Amino acid sequence: DIQMTQSPSSLSASVGDRVTITCRASQSISSYLNWYQQKPGKAPKLLIYAASSLQSGVPSRFSGSGSGTDFTLTISSLQPEDFATYYCQQSYSTHGAFGQGTKVEIK
Amino acid sequence: QLQLQESGPGLVKPSETLSLTCTVSGGSISSSSYYWGWIRQPPGKGLEWIGSIYYSGSTYYNPSLKSRVTISVDTSKNQFSLKLSSVTAADTAVYYCARGVIVVVPAGSPYNWFDPWGQGTLVTVSS
Numbered sequence: 493d494i495q496m497t498q499s500p501s502s503l504s505a506s507v508g509d510r511v512t513i514t515c516r517a518s519q520s521i522s523s524y525l526n527w528y529q530q531k532p533g534k535a536p537k538l539l540i541y542a543a544s545s546l547q548s549g550v551p552s553r554f555s556g557s558g559s560g561t562d563f564t565l566t567i568s569s570l571q572p573e574d575f576a577t578y579y580c581q582q583s584y585s586t587h588g589a590f591g592q593g594t595k596v597e598i599k
Numbered sequence: 600q601l602q603l604q605e606s607g608p609g610l611v612k613p614s615e616t617l618s619l620t621c622t623v624s625g626g627s628i629s630s631s632s633y634y635w636g637w638i639r640q641p642p643g644k645g646l647e648w649i650g651s652i653y654y655s656g657s658t659y660y661n662p663s664l665k666s667r668v669t670i671s672v673d674t675s676k677n678q679f680s681l682k683l684s685s686v687t688a689a690d691t692a693v694y695y696c697a698r699g700v701i702v703v704v705p706a707g708s709p710y711n712w713f714d715p716w717g718q719g720t721l722v723t724v725s726s
């Protein structure tokens with residue numbers, strides 16, 4: 493089974509900072525990688541699909557990149573509403589494993 | 600706008616079977632462009648994919664849960680369901696249902712992702 497590993501597990505950042513979250517797959521998954529945002533007490537929300545495609549309605553400060561085993565979610569200028577937990581998910585196989593999550597907290 | 604709503608008991612006894620239903624509104628559950636999935640989240644922890652069911656009726660389950668999980672669809676009610684047998688306290692979690700979107704590309708396997716999700720329902724396993 494494909495395992496997904498995110499780093500860091502948590503980070504502290506200030507409004508306006510550029511934030512980068514990394515996701516690594518245990519084997520090549522081409523660009524079959526999705527990113528979700530989850531706020532406390534809420535369901536996850538799709539941000540990025542197919543590694544770099546921005547979901548409709550998601551602000552352009554969010555971007556995704558990568559292919560193969562290494563992927564990145566970047567927030568170009570962190571906004572107050574972006575403090576949340578972010579998850580990657582592989583869709584290369586039918587077993588859609590998630591990463592363990594990265595919590596973005598206020599510094 | 601498509602909406603999903605989970606329903607079912609919030610408390611299940613150990614060794615019994617957890618049963619949840621997801622009702623889909625604002626769209627049909629019968630489309631080859633979509634599949635339907637269950638995902639759970641133990642309190643304070645991350646997301647765990649439980650399984651998915653496709654238009655063809657094919658089901659795929661997390662290997663760690665496969666022996667205890669059944670996902671089915673009732674197209675007449677626009678619903679799909681989850682059954683998890685022999686539950687223990689480790690199965691206590693918020694359970695989400697979600698629509699899986701399938702996009703076919705000219706070369707390679709289809710891309711897919713979960714969107715939207717239901718609001719989630721907390722199921723506690725306790726005597």
